Amino acid sequence: MDTYGIIGWPVAHSLSPAMHNAAFKSLGIRAVYGLLPLAPENLAEGIKGIRALNIKGVSVTVPHKETVMPLLDEIDPVASEIGAVNTIVNKDGRLLGFNTDWIGVKKALEEKIAISGQKAVVVGAGGAAKAVVYALIKEGASVAIYNRTFEKAKRLAQTLGGVALPWEELASASVDILIQTTSVGLKEDKSPVPKEVLSRFKLVMDIVYQPLKTRLLREAEEAGCETIDGLSMLVYQGIEQFYLWFGARPQASLMREAAEKELLGEKNDQARN
Ligand code: ATR
Numbered sequence: 001m002d003t004y005g006i007i008g009w010p011v012a013h014s015l016s017p018a019m020h021n022a023a024f025k026s027l028g029i030r031a032v033y034g035l036l037p038l039a040p041e042n043l044a045e046g047i048k049g050i051r052a053l054n055i056k057g058v059s060v061t062v063p064h065k066e067t068v069m070p071l072l073d074e075i076d077p078v079a080s081e082i083g084a085v086n087t088i089v090n091k092d093g094r095l096l097g098f099n100t101d102w103i104g105v106k107k108a109l110e111e112k113i114a115i116s117g118q119k120a121v122v123v124g125a126g127g128a129a130k131a132v133v134y135a136l137i138k139e140g141a142s143v144a145i146y147n148r149t150f151e152k153a154k155r156l157a158q159t160l161g162g163v164a165l166p167w168e169e170l171a172s173a174s175v176d177i178l179i180q181t182t183s184v185g186l187k188e189d190k191s192p193v194p195k196e197v198l199s200r201f202k203l204v205m206d207i208v209y210q211p212l213k214t215r216l217l218r219e220a221e222e223a224g225c226e227t228i229d230g231l232s233m234l235v236y237q238g239i240e241q242f243y244l245w246f247g248a249r250p251q252a253s254l255m256r257e258a259a260e261k262e263l264l265g266e267k268n269d270q271a272r273n
Contacts, residue, residue: 001030001031001032002030002031002032002056003031003032003033003034003053003054003055003056004020004031004032004033004034004055004056004057004058004059004245005017005033005034005035005036005055005058005059006033006034006035006036006058006059006060006061007036007037007038007043007046007050007058007059007060007061007064007068008037008038008060008061008062008063008064009037009038009039009040009062009063009064010037011035011036011037011038011061012035012037013210013266014035014059014061015209015231015234015258015259015262015263016033016059016061016238017033017034017035018258018259018261018262019234019235019238019255019258019259020033020059020238020241020242021033021258022250022254022255022257022258023242023250023254023255023258026250026251026254027246027248027250029246031056036050036055036058038064040063040064040067043064043067043068043071044071047068047071047072047095050088050090050095051090051093051095054090054093055090056089056090056245057087057088057089057090057241057244057245058087058088058090059086059087059088059238059241060085060086060087060088061086062127063127065084065085065086065127066083066084066085066127068085068088068097069084069085069097071095072085072088072095072096072097073094073095073096074094074095074096074097075096075097076096076097076098076099078098078099078102078134079097079098079099081134081160082099082101082102082130082131082134082160083130083159084099084101084127084130084131085097085098085099086098086099086100086101086131086237086241087099087100087240087241087244089244089245098241098244099131100237100238100240100241100244101128101131101233101237102131102132102134102135102138103135103236103237103240104131104232104233104234104235104236104237104238104240105131105132105135105136105179105233105236106135106138106139106236107232107236107239107240108205108228108232108233108236109135109139109177109203109205109228111228111232112203112226112228113177113202113203113226115135115136115139115140115141116139116140116141117140117141118136118141118142118176118177119141119142119144119173119174119175119176119177120136120141120142120143120144120175120176120177120178120179121143121144121145121146121170121173121175121177121178121179121201122136122143122144122145122146122162122179122181123146123147123178123179123180123181123182123192123193124147124180124181124182124192125145125147125149125152125153125155125156125164125181126152126181126182128181128182128207129145129147129156129181130156130160132179132181132207133145133156133157133160133161133162134160136162136179137160137161137162141177142162143157143161143162143163144162144163144164144165144173144175145157145162145163145164145165146164146165146166146167146169146170147164147167148167148182148192150164150166150167153165170193170194170197171194171196171197173197173200175200175201176201176202176203177201177202177203177204177205178193178198178201178203178204178205178220179204179205179206179207180192180193180204180205180206180207180208180214180216181207183208184208185206185208185214185215185216186208186210187210187211189215190215191214191215191216191219192216193216193219195219195222195223198219198220198222198223198225199223199224199225201220201223201225202225202226203225203226203227203228204216204217204220204225204226204227204228205227205228205229205232205233206227206228206229206230207230207233208230209229209230209231209234209263210230210263212229212230212231212260212263213229214229214230217229231256231259231260231263232256234259235252235255235256235259236252238255239252239255
């Protein structure tokens, strides 16, 4: 039986095992997908372990998406341009790095709108913003990046495109869609975007998925916007990851249901503890 897994730190709450194991079961694939917790200082050793144990495919999450790159044998050109790897394919002992996060963003948005020609605002300029900016620009949207630390937004725009604008100007932006990429709202009832500006947008997407309905998404709905929750991107990046490993795409609904069930289970556990 082949082994797959996710490296990250911390990684205990990842929904990827539930999603991929559900897909294995449904497609009759004899494989197992588990958690591979790896502290940053152990990353190089961990990659050696993946080679030694012949783990066939690895998902990569925070904080390893950038630092793992020099440890691999080959990096796909798109992952290289984005500057982050979220998927490793072990091809006959050679570790190849890919990025499917940007496809996750693209597919999540395409469920609701055609991206080309949209005026998009990206909130945040960290690791997660990279794939978002890349997807939007590649698909023909114009992108304005707003970040608490302006310099970081400027650097991201210089590398991947779009323009960096001062945070205070968000209220006067001419815009269609907003994508929230910071960690604000993760397990807390906070939103990085003032409620008053939300009615300017047609569509608001959050990449935070814990809780599933973040404060930002709640307020966006109240302001009359369409919304996309964080699970959507997670599921679509997982589908593309699966495709890189097996050449087949599981149903989005199957992966989503598995992820939701896991999320709900965790919430119930917390309530009991
Ligand atoms: P990730 O890889 O998850 O994107 P990151 O690279 O540490 O994590 O980036 C986190 C992003 O969230 C950054 O854009 C950060 O803003 P700064 O560049 O100013 O640090 C943003 N962020 C984190 N906490 C925030 C807060 N309380 N308010 C606004 N932005 C915040």
